[in-house]
């Protein structure tokens with residue numbers, strides 16, 4: 001933002017104009033210097049404004065008039081404030097010193113703005129595309145748009161913030177006055193007035209600060225909530241491979257930490273901008289009015305502070321990122337242990353796992369301590385350097401009678417205030433740098449479109465010919481060069497039962513996932529009634545295809561909630577009928593509250609067989625055209641399985657696709673598809689496959705036997721004996 005091509009000519013011209021115009025105006029208005037200083041500023045603004053438009057600089061196109069306006073307004077504003085508040089007689093800045101101070105103040109503000117809103121922000125590590133440049137400003141504006149709904153509390157917060165700041169600024173001034181009154185000839189009225197003003201400003205500042213904090217917190221939490229809601233919606237609709245390639249810890253940390261940080265950044269940015277503005281015009285006006293020499297000295301120490309700050313920011317940012325990573329890692333560990341607590345207990349690994357978690361906490365602690373130490377050192381160096389220089393010089397000014405000790409006290413208080421301001425500024429600077437990165441990450445997820453499109457709109461009244469795989473080939477995104485299924489073609493006619501069999505890793509589950517549209521085939525097509533399934537409306541398709549997995553996932557809630565899961569509305573009779581067909585009605589009615597019984601977290605209050613029957617009922621409640629049972633009867637006894645199959649086969653037009661290991665399931669299937677190494681090795685009815693018993697699929701070789709999973713081997717052995 002700071003450009004020599006822009007600032008140096010402007011400063012020179014400003015000094016020249018101030019010198020000439022002050023001389024002219026002074027001769028015409030010797031008695032009203034306040035009015036004179038406003039006229040000088042107006043003239044300067046017109047000329048400098050025109051010139052600044054010529055001094056083209058890309059970064060300054062939008063903000064140059066603001067810069068000129070601030071430079072021109074600061075001196076008369078300062079004079080006016082000073083004459084009203086302190087009864088000082090106004091004076092004209094007639095040369096280099098006045099203009100220099102205005103420019104330096106503003107340049108310092110620009111520098112801080114530059115630091116607060118750097119052009120380059122840390123790039124996300126996820127490898128997602130991003131242009132990076134100017135992104136943080138764009139993100140900030142986008143965040144402001146998200147905050148539109150909170151304009152009332154935010155405006156209130158700004159007003160209270162300005163009030164608090166203005167009141168704060170007057171307190172040190174009146175403290176200095178009290179000291180001066182006490183150390184010189186005591187005047188009671190002046191003393192009481194000073195105390196009165198001090199009290200009024202203190203009360204106003206405290207009340208306003210309280211209201212400001214409250215309103216900021218309110219709008220911040222509302223924004224956080226809004227962002228979380230949007231982010232969750234966007235994340236949860238992503239395709240399955242997104243969740244396979246993105247760590248859960250990453251997603252949850254974006255939902256919880258990054259969203260909060262991003263909303264905080266609004267308050268932080270506004271804090272910086274407003275505080276800079278009010279402090280620049282206010283605190284530094286007071287400081288200059290007390291002693292311009294000391295103020296200049298404070299400014300001269302700024303480059304040193306700035307260099308230290310740059311170094312600090314660089315190191316601190318690195319540490320903050322490490323802390324964030326280790327926090328995410330630690331929550332991943334905790335999650336993993338808690339999710340597999342049964343295994344941990346059965347292997348008596350409680351102590352080992354606790355130690356693993358302890359180690360992750362220790363790592364966080366070490367990193368946090370290092371970060372805090374660096375911060376403490378930084379503050380110490382910055383504050384000490386500035387204070388010592390100023391105190392030594394201040395003492396010489398008092399000794400030579402240039403300022404009174406009361407004024408020196410006021411100055412020190414102002415300087416301390418600006419010190420505390422720098423502290424919060426530094427905190428907010430790092431906060432803003434990280435919130436820029438955080439908002440980048442949040443927006444990346446918010447803007448991410450699922451790779452599996454859900455834009456299909458086709459939803460016919462009637463379906464007639466069923467599903468069909470046409471030369472389908474697919475590789476998982478994480479294993480691009482090894483196809484999980486290759487050139488597979490088969491049909492699932494309405495009303496038929498198809499068994500998918502084969503050794504582990506053969507591609508059975510992959511076929512199911514493709515039917516569910518968890519992934520998109522790399523080549524070939526999956527058709528429903530001759531139309532590619534991606535052209536169907538997403539919700540419609542998922543009522544036509546229902547999946548029951550081997551270990552079905554149930555959700556916390558009642559039996560009824562679980563059966564009607566995902567359905568907008570379903571009459572109770574429809575749910576009961578589904579439960580009946582799934583052979584679940586008897587056990588549901590046997591429960592204390594029947595359909596209203598809670599199933600516990602993830603269905604923990606139900607047995608494995610009951611869970612499977614409930615999951616089958618949930619699938620049937622949607623009245624699907626294709627029901628996929630992915631080893632879904634593994635926990636059912638033979639009789640229950642038989643009952644379920646009987647009721648399912650009675651359903652008109654329902655195709656069943658069964659990923660099976662059980663002989664009895666295979667025997668009854670209309671077609672058996674044998675998948676090996678991702679290819680369709682054999683297909684046909686049970687009898688046909690047996691007739692072809694010399695064929696590959698049923699040939700029992702020793703090496704093949706070893707490579708197959710246990711259940712499949714048992715099936716083969718049984719088949720051989722049976723044959």
Ligand SMILES: Nc1ncnc2c1ncn2[C@@H]1O[C@H](COP(=O)(O)OP(=O)(O)OP(=O)(O)O)[C@@H](O)[C@H]1O
Pocket residue numbers: 244476478479484502503504505506507508509510511
């Ligand atoms: N999410 C995944 N990411 C990468 N590769 C995968 C993924 N899921 C499966 N695979 C691989 O794809 C191939 C087919 O796996 P698939 O799960 O479809 O076989 P399967 O016949 O269902 O096996 P199982 O009977 O053990 O479930 C295997 O080589 C497997 O390692």
